[in-house]
Amino acid sequence: MTGGRAGVSRFARSVLAGLSLWLFAQPALATQQDTLARGQRIFILANCFSCHTDSENDGQPLAGGRELKTPFGVFVTPNITPDPSSGIGDWTEQQFLLALGEGLSPTGEHYFPSFPYTAYQSMTRRDMRDLYAYLMSRQPVVQDNPPHRLQWFVSRYLLGGWKAVNRWLNPRLTAEQQADRGYYLRAALGHCQECHTPRNMLGMLDRERDLQGNEMLEAPDLTPRNQQGIADWSDDELEEFLRDGLYPDGDYVGGHMADVVEHSTQHWSEQDMAALIASLRAIP
Ligand code: HEC
Numbered sequence: 001m002t003g004g005r006a007g008v009s010r011f012a013r014s015v016l017a018g019l020s021l022w023l024f025a026q027p028a029l030a031t032q033q034d035t036l037a038r039g040q041r042i043f044i045l046a047n048c049f050s051c052h053t054d055s056e057n058d059g060q061p062l063a064g065g066r067e068l069k070t071p072f073g074v075f076v077t078p079n080i081t082p083d084p085s086s087g088i089g090d091w092t093e094q095q096f097l098l099a100l101g102e103g104l105s106p107t108g109e110h111y112f113p114s115f116p117y118t119a120y121q122s123m124t125r126r127d128m129r130d131l132y133a134y135l136m137s138r139q140p141v142v143q144d145n146p147p148h149r150l151q152w153f154v155s156r157y158l159l160g161g162w163k164a165v166n167r168w169l170n171p172r173l174t175a176e177q178q179a180d181r182g183y184y185l186r187a188a189l190g191h192c193q194e195c196h197t198p199r200n201m202l203g204m205l206d207r208e209r210d211l212q213g214n215e216m217l218e219a220p221d222l223t224p225r226n227q228q229g230i231a232d233w234s235d236d237e238l239e240e241f242l243r244d245g246l247y248p249d250g251d252y253v254g255g256h257m258a259d260v261v262e263h264s265t266q267h268w269s270e271q272d273m274a275a276l277i278a279s280l281r282a283i284p
């Protein structure tokens with residue numbers, strides 16, 4: 001009898017203990033889910049998917065292997081799934097922040113700016129950290145990284161100097177610029193200038209001509225200087241283009257912009273889309 005009562009109260013105690021543990025765990029779980037949901041939004045706004053997935057050859061998401069053809073040679077994007085051997089699964093958050101914020105690998109090597117850390121370096125710390133958490137929650141894929149095939153004159157050892165000059169010509173966004181949502185979206189996350197701004201001989205963005213088009217990439221001038229361009233479109237037409245890839249004349253978007261629409265801008269929230277459009281319209 002007594003044994004039975006003790007048993008019941010032991011049972012009650014463990015239920016109580018379990019319940020309180022569960023209650024304590026709830027806020028932690030909720031924050032973890034918030035972080036992942038925020039991280040996913042950053043991931044989409046920054047379009048990490050396009051370059052790091054070899055969609056043309058049915059590659060696994062984020063396992064890399066996509067070839068980027070440039071005048072400096074062919075870059076093959078690396079695996080950024082959380083596989084610890086071939087991907088970035090054994091990276092600490094600090095190492096990830098260093099890659100995005102400084103263009104430095106965990107062993108201290110400089111990354112080529114074909115990885116647009118030149119834009120991502122202006123992301124807020126919080127956005128970088130949530131993005132890290134999201135990436136680490138993805139499916140790991142075992143897939144080794146093939147080497148880049150670069151022109152003889154292109155070397156990682158020259159990148160330190162390149163980065164120093166570039167940082168001077170194209171400094172990080174200020175806190176004030178980061179707080180301007182539309183500007184932050186197009187300059188840091190959406191990195192529109194990486195394709196739409198002309199570059200100098202060293203491949204650095206010409207900030208004086210921001211978004212005035214890059215002929216080599218066939219990316220049009222997005223400023224009011226281009227009267228045949230978006231200056232002539234209504235805001236609804238611009239949104240239709242960024243959501244459905246449809247030009248006002250009925251044509252469909254092609255080239256690299258098709259990737260941007262498919263994997264990024266079509267999924268942007270109403271507020272972010274409105275902020276982006278307002279920011280493009282504010283260009284004098
Ligand atoms: C325009 C194409 C492009 C986009 C967009 C892009 N990357 Fe990359 N990324 C690259 C290339 C190319 C490299 C290899 C650079 C090198 O070897 O120096 C790279 C390298 C990396 C590395 C280093 C991996 C390693 O094994 O050392 C990480 C991490 C990374 N990218 C994460 C991201 C994240 C996160 C995003 C989105 C915020 C992103 N990338 C968007 C092209 C891209």
Ligand code: HEC
Nearest residue numbers: 190191192195217218219220229230253254255256257260
């Ligand atoms: C990877 C390169 C790349 C990136 C990044 C990129 N674009 Fe583009 N964009 C292009 C190319 C190439 C075209 C021409 C598409 C075509 O030929 O149909 C284009 C076309 C456009 C057009 C149509 C303009 C016109 O006059 O016809 C708009 C609007 C546009 N992009 C906006 C953006 C915005 C906003 C961003 C950032 C969120 C962005 N693009 C990021 C390459 C890019």
